[in-house]
Amino acid sequence: MQSSFIPKTPIATDRGVRSSNTVNLFFLISVLIFITSLAIGGFLFFYNANQQKQIDAIVSSLATAEKDFSGPDVNVCTELDKRTQAAQEVLDRHYAVSSLFRLLQELTVKNIRFTRFDFALKEAAAEGTSLALALSGEGRSYNAVSYQSDVMKVSESLKDVLFSDIRLDEKGNILFSVKATVDPNLTSYKKLFTAQ
DSSP, X not given: OOOOSSOSSOOOOSHHHHHHHHHHHHHHHHHHHHXXXXXXXXXXXXXXXXXXXXXXXXXXXXXXXXXXXXXXXXXXXXXXXXXXXXXXXXXXXXXXXXXXXXXXXXXXXXXXXXXXXXXXXXXXXXXXXXEEXXXXXXXXXXXXXHHHHHHXXXXXXXXXXXXXXXXXXXXXXXXXXXXXXXXXXXXXXXXXXXXX
């Protein structure tokens, strides 16, 4: 009896079964990816076609509106714009002096009366346009004039308040002059109008 190293029966192995399962899994995943990419591509194709139809509809409606829009309409709109700008300039340059009178009524102390009232526009590059105020008045005593000066100097609506030309008249009253700059916010008609 001779011994042989070659087996007489075939040996069963699991290697073939495993490789076929692995190939099937990869094949299934690749087929799913392919089908998904086809579905996405089809969706994007139809979406793009729909968007293009909408763009074409908008372009045609704009072309129709442009044909309907005539030259006289443009001239009317231009004229209306010019009038609106002119009205805006008038409103910006209009001053409400009545608010200045109310301020003076509030600031005038007992035993003081004003006998002259002048104002003029004052242009300052940094501050814009403001009102220069000039007043003349008389008081019954130096204390009343001094108190009036203190009251006007602490007012937020008046700036650079200067009392000068203080003297006695023949009746014993104290005469004085006042110069001040009025805050533009106080006399701005636009701000007064929008505040109401």
